[in-house]
Structure formats: structure tokens, C-alpha cells
Amino acid sequence: MITGRHYQNAYVTRNVDKAVAEFRERADVRTVMEIETPVKVWTPQGEGVGVQKLAFVWVEDLNYELIEPKEGDVLAIYRDALPADDSLQFHHVCHVVDDWDALWGRVQAQPYPVVLKGGTPGMLEFCYIDTREWLGHYTEYVWMVPERWAAMGARI
Numbered sequence: 001m002i003t004g005r006h007y008q009n010a011y012v013t014r015n016v017d018k019a020v021a022e023f024r025e026r027a028d029v030r031t032v033m034e035i036e037t038p039v040k041v042w043t044p045q046g047e048g049v050g051v052q053k054l055a056f057v058w059v060e061d062l063n064y065e066l067i068e069p070k071e072g073d074v075l076a077i078y079r080d081a082l083p084a085d086d087s088l089q090f091h092h093v094c095h096v097v098d099d100w101d102a103l104w105g106r107v108q109a110q111p112y113p114v115v116l117k118g119g120t121p122g123m124l125e126f127c128y129i130d131t132r133e134w135l136g137h138y139t140e141y142v143w144m145v146p147e148r149w150a151a152m153g154a155r156i
Contacts (some may be wrong), residue, residue, distance in 0.1 A: 001110040001129065003103065007154070010030050010065035012078045015086040016053045019066045022069050023057045030058040031153045041118035050075035052130030058153050067091065077116050077128065077138070079142060092128065094136035100125050100143035107141070 012013040013019050016034070017099045023029055036053040050072025057064040066088070069075040083089045097103045104127075107114060115138070118124035131139045144152075 001106060001112065001131075002095070002139070006093055006095050008063040008065050008094035008140075009090070010038050010067060010092045010094060010140070011088040012067045012069070012083075012091045013086060013088050014057050014068060014082055016068040018086050019088055020055045020057065022045065023059075023064065023066075025061045027057070030060065032057050033151075033153045037068070039118055041116055042069050043074050043077070044113070044117055045073075045076075048072055049145035052078065061115065061151075061155060063094075063154070065094070065099035072117075090137060092140050094126075094140040094142055096149075096152075097141055101127050103141055103143065109115055112139075 011019070018037060020032060020034065031040050033056040034054065038049050038051045040047065040049050051070040052075060052134065053068040055066040057066065059140055069078040080092065081089055081091055107129065112131050112134070114127050115130045116128040117126070125140065126140060126142040130141045131137065
């Protein structure tokens with residue numbers, strides 16, 4: 001299933017700071033937003049809280065999300081994909097959608113399992129679908145209010 005607008009390529013790493021420095025050196029970076037935050041998520045193994053260090057690097061209108069998992073068993077989806085060194089490992093693409101309820105109906109009707117889900121209802125919601133068998137990577141879908149979209153550095 002592919003729907004919405006592709007705006008992000010995401011990578012996991014053991015060193016977000018190094019990755020951000022390399023982007024600043026090698027790309028026409030428009031803006032960077034960095035955050036380290038706990039996030040409550042659902043996985044097929046249960047619910048929990050994980051802490052991750054994130055950087056949202058914007059090059060024109062494409063976002064590069066850099067993810068460094070810190071704490072929490074619920075972050076296995078990222079931790080299991082980490083490279084042995086500080087390099088970047090491609091993890092997923094993300095599509096933004098305008099209607100979360102409509103998307104969720106489509107997600108439940110398609111064959112790929114949901115492996116991660118979270119967010120703040122009414123503000124931002126996301127889910128990951130395991131499309132590795134088809135595409136070789138996960139596919140994330142996100143919905144957010146315009147204020148949140150702008151706060152993360154996107155152009156409205």
C-alpha cells in the first residue's frame with residue numbers, strides 16, 4: 001500500500017550528531033530540528049515508552065529523519081536495524097496523509113502488518129507497516145495538524 005505524499009527518508013544510526021554534521025557538510029541543508037524525547041508506542045509485542053534522539057534534516061522539501069534509539073524495548077524496530085558502526089542505515093520512507101481515519105481504514109484492509117503505532121490523537125498520529133517483503137523497507141504514515149507540520153520545519 002502506498003498513499004499520501006512521500007516527504008521523508010529515514011535512517012537509523014548510533015550517532016545522530018555525527019550524521020547531522022555530515023549532512024551539513026555534504027548537502028544543501030535548509031534547516032535542522034533536533035530532539036531527544038520519550039514516545040509512547042504500540043507494537044505487536046505490547047505498549048511501552050522508548051527514548052530516541054531524532055534529527056529532522058530538510059534538504060529542499062525532502063526530510064531526512066535520523067534516528068538514534070536510546071532506551072526502551074519498544075524501539076527494537078530501530079535497534080535491530082542499526083549498523084555495527086556510526087554510519088547511517090536506511091530504514092523507512094514516510095508519507096504524510098490528510099485524513100488519519102481514512103488512512104487507518106485502508107491500513108487495516110491491506111495485507112502488511114502494522115509493527116509500530118503512536119502519536120497524540122488530534123495532534124499527530126503515525127504507524128509503520130512492514131513492507132520489507134515488497135519494497136525492502138518499512139513504510140510509515142503520518143498525519144499531523146498544520147502547526148505541528150510547520151514546527152518540524154516543513155513548508156506549508
